Amino acid sequence: MSKALLYDATMCIGCKQCEQACATQNKLSYDDAIAAEERQSDHKYTVVLTKSDKFMRRLCMNCQEPACASVCPVGALRKTAAGPVTYDENRCMGCRYCMVACPFGVPKYEWNKVLPKVQKCTMCPDRVAAGKPTACAEICPTGATKFGERDDLINEAQQRIRENPGQYVNHIYGLTEVGGTSVLLLSSVPFEEFGYRTDLSKDPLPILTYRVLSRIPDFVPLGGMLLGGVWWITHRREEVAAAEGQHPKGDTKDQQERKP
Amino acid sequence: MKIKLTFWKLVFLFLMAAGFYATVVRFTEGLGPSTNLSDQFPWGIWIGFDVLCGVMLAAGGFTLTAAVHIFNIKRLRPIVRPTILTAFLGYVLVCVALMFDLGRPYRIWHPLIMRNPHSVMFEVAYCVMLYTTVLSLEFAPIVLERFNLQKPIKIIRGILIPLVIGGVILSTLHQSSLGTLYLIMPEKLHPFWYSPLLPVFFFISAIAVGLAMTIFESSMSSKHFGRQLELPILQELGRVLVVVLSVYGVLRFEDLLHRGMLKLTLQPGYEMYLFWLEIMLSLIFPLLLLSQRKVRMSAGGLYVAAVLVVLGFITNRLNVSITGLESAAGMHYVPKWTEIAVTGAIIAAGFALFGLAEKYLPIFPAEEPHRVVERQRAMAAQVLEHAGD
Structure with missing residues (x-):
């Protein structure tokens, strides 16, 4: 059974504590200027987007069958059985195929370093392995970001939509996108408004290249x-x-x- | 002639100087300050031109060795050496370009031991590495002959056929795989270029460009070195080029038709203009030209058609790797001067090395046989003199 995150935008208050906890966990600097940046970057793995009184998180979706891990020639990116898609910087040679292949545009590069790394949320693999929730889920004061078994979270998300159909867009983002992801999203406004593509294939992307390679x-x-x-x-x-x-x-x- | 040479030398020196400065910037300040690449647009002309076009332009190597050694078409034999030279230089320069583009170039050997057989890039890395080895073995006899070293030549001749077969298979694999690279991004690559047939298109167009490059080189060599291939050979290549281009064209438009894209190619827009530029250069103009008997039979006509084909498929590779990804990235990518300077220096180095090899190695058959023998004797004497050192 693999772990996942459920983010319910209707419960989010935009406090950005998840951003701060994420930075601390990944030893990235965090201050007011960085908090104001509204996009993911090599120094900001997750971001809470604000649109009037609506919020939406962006982070690595940690796909069930990640394109990034399938294209990586040296196996630096890997999908673990527990859920997280991890990155081994000691293998990476910097071809950046993962960045080109990712349907969500998640992996970022340290363009200004002479010896750069790929940077992305890896769903706190050490914490998850130790049975703890991710840093962002643990800190969340309202439970908007919830950590748990993927199957349980899907059930819960379906139940929330069923009980409050007017409150939600009838769609669990990440349930089927590119074969499913370990991050599931619920929202009251269409996902496109926060830059999420809803035209993504239901089939995992790696099959497209593996069909030829095999x-x-x-x-x-x-x-x-x-x-x-x-x-x-x-x-x-x-x-x-x-x-x-x-x-x-x-x-x-x-x-x-x-x-x- | 003298003034012309001096002019080209000046151009060469300028390109090398600019390239050197750009190299310093690249390796002391990193990819950010030395390129216009970004998180939205991680691959630029170092991949789109230097690697994709570089490998494509070197495709004559496997096309010609297959025709001569496997299919036993003997009349093409005189052009095997120049195409192998081009292919060898091409692959070496592709590897040089990769060293610029990789974030950590000193780890270029990592795929050797850290394998991911699900990655197209992994397969390309292996194929390019092995094929560069094959090419250096195919190229070695030319150098060995120059120094009159018969023994190693004999050894290579003994394994030539398996070597050529291996080279053809490796080329088929990675020429097509450079197209397979883009199959993973159906939502990002513009539908004019995203097609399940990308690997097939890349492979067929590589053959077309291989033939066109051979015609192009022959004409260049006749201009600058007074050596060229016999017209009948070029005419033969021209005829094959017509067939390959026609097959490619039919397949390309059948694919667009079945994916319901034909109407879209007539709606004005950024992608539409570059699509038609590509199609005009790579298919319509060359096929119109080569369908005229007069053009097909003349060296000048073949040269123009070959140049168009090469430019057309360069446009194709840049469309796949840059134009087609711009709308998904939400931005236009224009290379920085440093990127262009590095690419320019690599091209200049390619031309210079080709010129040097042609001057000092027995590449073209037009060379007087007694001059070769004389030079070989002199070299052999020198080698023998130093043999005891």
Whole structure:
């Protein structure tokens, strides 16, 4: 069973304590200026967006089948069984394919460092492994961000929509998006208003490339046989011609035929 | 001739100086200050041009070795060496460009031991690495011949066919895989370019560009070195180019038709203009030109068509890697001068190395045989003199 986060925007009061707790947990600096920044960056893994009296969190969705982990050539990004998508900076060579591949635009890069790393929320893997909730869920004063088993949280989210249908958009964001994510969102305003794409495929993205990649082991011996066979046939003609005491004519004849 | 050479030398020196300065900025200040890349747009021309186009422009290597060594089309033999030279230089320069683009270039070897077989990038890394090795072995006899070292030449000749077959398979894999790279982003890449057939398009267009580059190089060499390939060979390549382009064109438009995109290509917009620029350059103009017998039979006509094809598919690769991703990123990416300077220096180095190799190595068959022999003798004598050192 994997863990997940449920964020209910209707319960959020925009106190931004989750931002601060996240910065502390990940040893990032946090002050009023950073608190005012309304976007995720290499020094801000999660952000509470404000639109009049509505709020919405953004953080790594920690996909069930993450595109970033599937494209990483060195396996620096990984989906753990417990839920978090972790990052091993010692493996990363900085190709940034994860950033290009992520459907949510989550991974950020330390552009201004000579030896940069990818930066993103990794769903507090150490805390989760120790049976504790993520830093953001633990600090949340209203329970807007809730940590638990993914299946339980889905049930709870469905129940909340069922009991207060007028209060919510009838959609649990992250339930099916790109095959499901470990972060689930509820909102009273359409998700697009906070920049969440609702046109994402229900199928996990990695299958798109793996469908092609998985054919390679079959293709290599097949291609080898085919090319080897062609070589054998084309050169055998010459040998036969030579054995019969003629000059290999294949080419000249070919050329003559082609002459208009 | 002398003035012209001096002019090109000046251009070369300027490009190298600018490239050197940009290199210093890149490695002392990082990617941020040296590029216009950002979290919204993490891949720029170092990937879109240097890597995608670089690998594509080097495709003549596997196309020609397959035609001559596997399919036994002997009349193409004289152009194998120049195309192998181009391919070898191309791949070396792609690796150089990667060192600029990777955030931590000193970890470029990581995929060797840290494997993720689900990653297209991992597969590309392995293929490019192995194919560069294959190319250096295919290129080695040219150098060895120059120094008259017969023994290693014999060894390489002995394994040539498996080597060529391996090279063709590796090329097929990674030429197409550079297209597969973009299959993971159906929601980001503009539908003019996102297609399940991306790997097929990348592969077929690589063959077209391989043929076009061979025609282009032959004409360049005749201008600057007084050496060129026989016209009948170029005409032959031109005919094959027509077929490859036609197949690509039909497939491309069938794909657009079945995905319901044809109407969209007529609605004015940023992507639409660049789409048609690509199609005009890569398909319509070259096919119109090459369909004329007069053009197809003349060296000049073939040269113009080849240049158009090369420019057209460069536009295609830039459209896939840059234009097609701009609307999803919500911004326009324009490379910074440092990015252009590095790319310029890499291209200049490619031309210079090609020129040097052509001058000092037996690349073109037009060279007088007695001159080669004389030079080989002189070199062999030198080598022997120092052999005891």
